[in-house]
Amino acid sequence: MSKRYGGKFSPEEGRPPQTPSERGSFRGARRTRAGGRVNLLFFAPLPLAARAFGSGPTELALNLTALGALLLAAWLTREGILAQEAYEARKIARRPAIPRKMFASLLTGLGLGVAGLATSGVSAAPLIYAVLGTALHGFAFGLDPLKDKGMEGVDSFQSDRVARVVDQAEGYLKAMTDAIKRAGDRQAEARLERLQSTVRDMLRTVEDDPRDLTAARKYLGVYLMGARDATIKFADLHARAPNPQARDKYLALLADLEQNFTAKTRALMADSTTDLDIEIEVLRDRLEREGVHLETRDLA
Incomplete structure (x- = not known):
């Protein structure tokens, strides 16, 4: 029968098994969702800054307003995801006091609508951009927790x-x-x-x-x-x-x-x-x- 080779210089030889306290805080940890596509939200509206300073004062104001709304929406999205992860990690938790992701969806629609207004003027296009932006953001990142989470039999x-x-x-x-x-x-x-x-x-x-x-x-x-x-x-x-x-x-x-x-x-x-x-x-x-x-x- 084959026998596994081991000696005093083998990686696992003589090493005591880890106790739960020696495994660190990564035990049971999960990868956060506040990365990747969320970070892209901070970079996507940056071209509006270049457009703002290459046009007249009206377009300047509209593009900067759209840029600010979209950056604020990105920040609220990230904070909302972090708050939801903290909510999901606990068995007893109160819902977030501020529905950050919902506000982020509205700000995304507002930012896209204002950007469309700067490009197309007063027409149906800005309204379409606003509605689509709000809906797509909501579908992509979901809603905030809307109720407190407790346990049965606990007042x-x-x-x-x-x-x-x-x-x-x-x-x-x-x-x-x-x-x-x-x-x-x-x-x-x-x-x-x-x-x-x-x-x-x-x-x-x-x-x-x-x-x-x-x-x-x-x-x-x-x-x-x-x-x-x-x-x-x-x-x-x-x-x-x-x-x-x-x-x-x-x-x-x-x-x-x-x-x-x-x-x-x-x-x-x-x-x-x-x-x-x-x-x-x-x-x-x-x-x-x-x-x-x-x-x-x-x-x-």
Whole structure:
């Protein structure tokens, strides 16, 4: 029988399997849709700038207005897609406060209509451009989420509490990511990504069972805010004058936080399992009092 060759210099030899926390924040990540064709929207209207300065004052004003409307539409489209991706990534989320993609569709139609007016004058052509531009943009990029997303059996007040805490926690994580980039330390960035992955595991656990919010609030609020402040201070210090001792302390802090968040998340999941077992036992007792006898495997 053939045997795979391996030695101490083989890539996989002696390497321990990765734990979930060592896989970084790319675990479960998906490619963003806010690229490619969205970026083309920023370049497509640029010829209007050349046309604007090669004609009279009326055409100048119309072309620049069309250029501004189309660039604003491109920016709103990108922001709308990012907001929708954040909405889809969560199990409990509020709809975006501003329907960015819908406004972008209207601005696209407005920009094309004004550009057509600068070229064709007052006629049916600008109206056709406006209607087609609005419709095609809407078909290409879709509509914004129009309703809040929650879970069955969870009241709106509890869903709003979870959504607010998740939004706040994601804000802390984003601030930490922006700050650590200033330090220019790849190892610190990778270590922070592992912590962020662990924090997001807790966020998903709280979204699965909003009753865990009370137990996790201190972690997602006080501890995460402290981690953000420490990251900002470390990044500022490291950017001015690298300090190996401060760096070691910061990395040790991230490691401690990761362990604490992991332990708390496991405790929350264990509590959820215990609650399920209790509900099953209560249901079994009620059925037996009604004269219905079930095998253990029926409700296990």
